[in-house]
Amino acid sequence: MVSPPGAEVDRTDSERPDCVDELVGESQLWRQVIRLPQVGSTNDIAKDLASRGRPEGTVVVAEHQTAGRGRMDRRWLAPPGTCILCSLLFRPDLLPQQAQRLTMLCSLAAADAVEQVAELCVAVKWPNDLIVTSDRGCGSDHRWLKLAGVLTETGMTGTQLDYVVVGIGINVNVPAAVLPDLDPNATSILAETGRCVDRSRLLAALLESVEARYRQLARGQNPQGEWSARLATLGRRIQVNTADGILDGVAEGVDENGALLLRTADGTLRRLFTGDITRAQR
């Protein structure tokens, strides 16, 4: 359900144009940023708008989600007014099996934005997380702290990709004491750096980087190489929880459409389209 049109202009921060408005004014891609105080899920709003014909470049941003989602209907939790919760609408010239290129592209852009605005180094964790690696892990295992998640959903017309909605949640100004309520492995920019970040600046940096990277994609440049290079588990022995059970192997990278390339003990190269990496050795 989309909120009535009047709600779309509801500004949660201030009435004066901020850096996001300035960016949209100069952008070739971004047409409208719809800011809402509270929604179920920004992805649901964006998908509803997409199915009603909204153009590419529509952005839905919320201060609070009452039904934020991860993959497989898992929950995405965020204290109101502290995080980036947004969904970006694309109508790319891609085949349906190439839609995950936008997941890679947007997570790289989120990494750019976090590094630029918060000066915090992040890695990507297949298939859709931004993480901070920590030495706080025990034994020979790595400990990963999840800073952000990406949820990509598609709409089809027949066999053609009609739209792609990429939902991005970044834990920004969440105090360390609140993080365990979100997830035992959650972290935030505030917890990592000790500093609060201006969420408008972070969103503007995110949108700017997505636009630049989307232009590269349209020119035929695939984010795969850069994404693989940022993979926290590259070359490491990992365990992946899949629908077919737990698989062990060495992460060799991702293919052009974002599938994980896992070399199992018998030498087979497995191509995994979905799953969760549950362990990695140092």
Ligand code: BT5
């Ligand atoms: C994701 O799923 O990581 C995708 C999250 C996408 C959220 C954005 S917010 C804007 C847009 N609108 C939506 O409704 N969603 C998108 P997945 O890999 O399935 O991870 C979900 C798991 O992350 C949960 O089961 C929890 O264990 C954990 N989790 C929940 N909230 C978290 C948080 N704030 N920080 C870290 N981990 C969290």
